[in-house]
């Protein structure tokens with residue numbers, strides 16, 4: 287009774303994808319997520335027309351209500367006839383390598399809507415709130431033709447900077463229980479947020495958190511970041527955000543003032559306002575030219591990622607390189623070399639090989 | 642090129658009863674066995690289950706059925722999977738299911754079903770063994 291899983295020939299898979307088959311998309315995501323042979327060709331083939339879709343990220347501490355808000359927001363977008371892709375990331379257990387992906391539990395109301403495609407991903411050891419392949423999965427969804435893609439990060443409560451490299455608009459979801467505004471600042475969320483949402487507005491403490499956040503944002507908008515050099519030990523994702531801030535402050539009147547909203551994801555209160563605000567941010571992105579800046583920065587990150595991955599793959603799959611590695615180890619043992627001389631030999635060989 | 646592929650499993654809890662203890666136990670056991678487990682919560686309809694299975698591109702759907710409706714639920718989900726071109730997915734599960742019914746369901750192409758007394762390690766071993774026979778492992 288065991289039917290064999292069909293190994294999708296590249297063409298079959300691609301054809302399904304291009305024809306808009308849900309199964310084609312689902313399989314393509316797996317191929318990319320598992321880095322199956324040919325996954326880069328697949329991405330290359332489908333990503334021909336550049337980014338089209340609107341990407342909205344949702345991040346924030348565990349249990350803040352990210353999934354519930356994504357579900358509420360998705361319902362509202364469906365009311366506007368948008369087709370949606372949703373990617374929800376949950377952590378891989380460092381002990382077993384397994385994962386319990388539970389974000390769909392909050393999305394049951396939209397689970398059979400043919401206009402919505404939901405995919406859960408495990409981090410598989412990646413830090414920063416997303417899985418390594420999440421950005422590529424969003425690209426796939428973009429190419430598939432969704433009007434909008436919603437990305438939910440892991441609720442790690444740390445600096446989830448990765449999401450800035452995957453989304454045009456980042457919504458940071460906080461709750462009164464997740465701590466005060468100082469904690470949000472310490473976690474780096476001020477730099478990440480385009481929009482703050484204080485969810486569980488039905489709980490006591492919500493108004494106070496809103497007030498604190500507004501105060502903290504006000505302090506920050508005093509150009510505190512303008513003087514930070516963008517390339518000193520700051521990674522590209524962060525530099526991107528900093529650049530945004532400094533750019534904006536140079537163009538008087540064009541700065542995006544980060545709003546603080548409240549929602550109750552269970553009743554849907556505040557969701558319309560959130561949608562309006564996401565649209566306002568979109569308009570700002572387009573009108574200020576920031577969207578172009580953002581997409582260029584994102585492409586830069588992606589190119590670097592691909593090159594890093596390819597270099598590693600080419601290097602450690604090469605017999606010559608592995609031979610040089612062994613040789614280097616021996617030389618070090620005999621006191622005739624260092625890791626640096628060995629690495630230098632390897633890099634030279636690699637560059638010659640690829641030239 | 643990559644490490645061995647993760648086994649993806651949808652643990653599904655169909656029906657109207659409000660007990661998902663069994664489903665949660667098996668979901669965590671699968672996680673601890675290194676599987677990536679999608680859990681969707683209570684009250685899943687066959688349509689919801691199959692929809693999620695396809696979008697999530699799982700290898701296995703494991704249903705927990707305690708309501709006595711196994712003779713309709715398992716064949717219904719199997720039929721929907723087949724209809725949507727997802728007949729490569731293993732449909733298995735557990736619950737309070739009489740021996741005779743287990744045999745009948747197996748004849749309909751449904752994988753092994755685990756009764757109340759069985760240990761989670763049996764189910765894990767079964768899924769691993771099944772997975773190792775698929776082409777795309």
Ligand SMILES: Nc1nc2c(ncn2[C@@H]2O[C@H](COP(=O)(O)OP(=O)(O)OP(=O)(O)O)[C@@H](O)[C@H]2O)c(=O)[nH]1
Pocket residue numbers: 346347348349350351352353354355389392440441485486487488489549550551552553
């Ligand atoms: N009272 C109240 N409860 C809420 C609200 N929004 C979400 N919840 C509940 O909060 C819990 C967590 O919600 P989720 O949407 O799963 O939160 P999450 O941020 O996605 O959680 P993780 O993905 O695990 O980090 C659930 O029990 C929700 O029902 C709200 O506005 N008010």
Ligand SMILES: [Mg+2]
Pocket residue numbers: 352353354388389438
């Ligand atoms: Mg969630």
